[in-house]
Amino acid sequence: MSTRTRDPRGTRRHREVRAALLARLRPGDQCAHCLKPLGSDPKQLDADHSVPLAIDPDSVADRLLHSRCNRAVGQALAGALRTVDLIYPDPEQAHAAKVTIVEQITAEVQHKLRTGQRSTRLEPKREIHTRTSRDW
Ligand SMILES: [Zn+2]
Numbered sequence: 001m002s003t004r005t006r007d008p009r010g011t012r013r014h015r016e017v018r019a020a021l022l023a024r025l026r027p028g029d030q031c032a033h034c035l036k037p038l039g040s041d042p043k044q045l046d047a048d049h050s051v052p053l054a055i056d057p058d059s060v061a062d063r064l065l066h067s068r069c070n071r072a073v074g075q076a077l078a079g080a081l082r083t084v085d086l087i088y089p090d091p092e093q094a095h096a097a098k099v100t101i102v103e104q105i106t107a108e109v110q111h112k113l114r115t116g117q118r119s120t121r122l123e124p125k126r127e128i129h130t131r132t133s134r135d136w
Contacts (some may be wrong), residue, residue: 003005011132014047014061015060016065017047017060017061017065018037018061018107019046020021020062021062021063021064022060022064023078025040025045025064025096027036027040029064029128031064031065031066031069032050032063032110033065033066033069033070033072033073033078033106033109033110033114034065034066034069034113034114035114038064038065038066039066040110043067044066044068044070045064045065045066045067046064046066046067047061047063047064048061048062048063048064048065048070049061049062050062050063052102054079054098054102055095055098055099055102056078063113069113072112072113073105073106073110075111076105076108076109077101077102077105077106080101081098081101081102084097084098091110100118
């Protein structure tokens with residue numbers, strides 16, 4: 001079984017879903033990660049898959065998040081998930097491990113975003129994200 005995830009961002013379907021989510025955006029709607037208001041600038045918002053594509057490749061974007069918050073979680077997950085397929089050659093075990101990792105790391109990054117333990121501004125340079133969650 002391939003564990004590659006199709007990345008639907010940039011597809012017409014994803015743009016339509018994002019447009020629909022933006023059309024439903026209401027003042028005061030919160031970002032699920034930092035719990036702060038999403039605001040009204042579409043450029044600052046990402047359409048996010050609450051069930052990550054790493055868990056379900058058929059997942060459809062179903063909520064809006066701050067782009068910076070989405071990226072913070074995404075980057076933390078990418079590094080951790082990359083090693084899972086190496087550790088667990090069995091697809092079922094790998095999937096179970098990914099579910100656990102997604103839950104733990106999402107909760108950890110959300111806590112940091114909500115408590116301000118780490119700056120959420122975008123880093124000027126892209127790094128290779130091989131750090132573990134402990135390095136946050
Ligand atoms: Zn946020």
